[in-house]
Amino acid sequence: LMNVTLLATILAISFFSIGVYAYRRKEVMWFWSSPTYQQLTFHDPVTFNHKTGIMWMLFGIAFFLPVPFRYFHFFKENIFIMLLSCILTIGLFVMMIYWHHLYQIHRK
Numbered sequence: 001l002m003n004v005t006l007l008a009t010i011l012a013i014s015f016f017s018i019g020v021y022a023y024r025r026k027e028v029m030w031f032w033s034s035p036t037y038q039q040l041t042f043h044d045p046v047t048f049n050h051k052t053g054i055m056w057m058l059f060g061i062a063f064f065l066p067v068p069f070r071y072f073h074f075f076k077e078n079i080f081i082m083l084l085s086c087i088l089t090i091g092l093f094v095m096m097i098y099w100h101h102l103y104q105i106h107r108k
Helices: 002-024 045-064 066-071 077-106
Strands: none
Touching (some): 002 066
């Protein structure tokens, strides 16, 4: 019970922390996705970072949502792991699409 629940909590806090870091960052937040990324300029890097940060914070919150239900034994561990897997898979897919959309809007 506690191993998976604790791991999910740590991951949710990590995702949320990435969001806070991105939200507060002055330079453009990037994730080492391209060697030329640092050379790109953005219209408004602060707004880009705010939107990227909010995206990560929402992902962290979504990843944490099933944790209290598992902690209070509302469903079994295998159901909990399936929920986390679905949130992770769908969430990352949605985040990639949204980040690409933000990138297209904010780059010069």
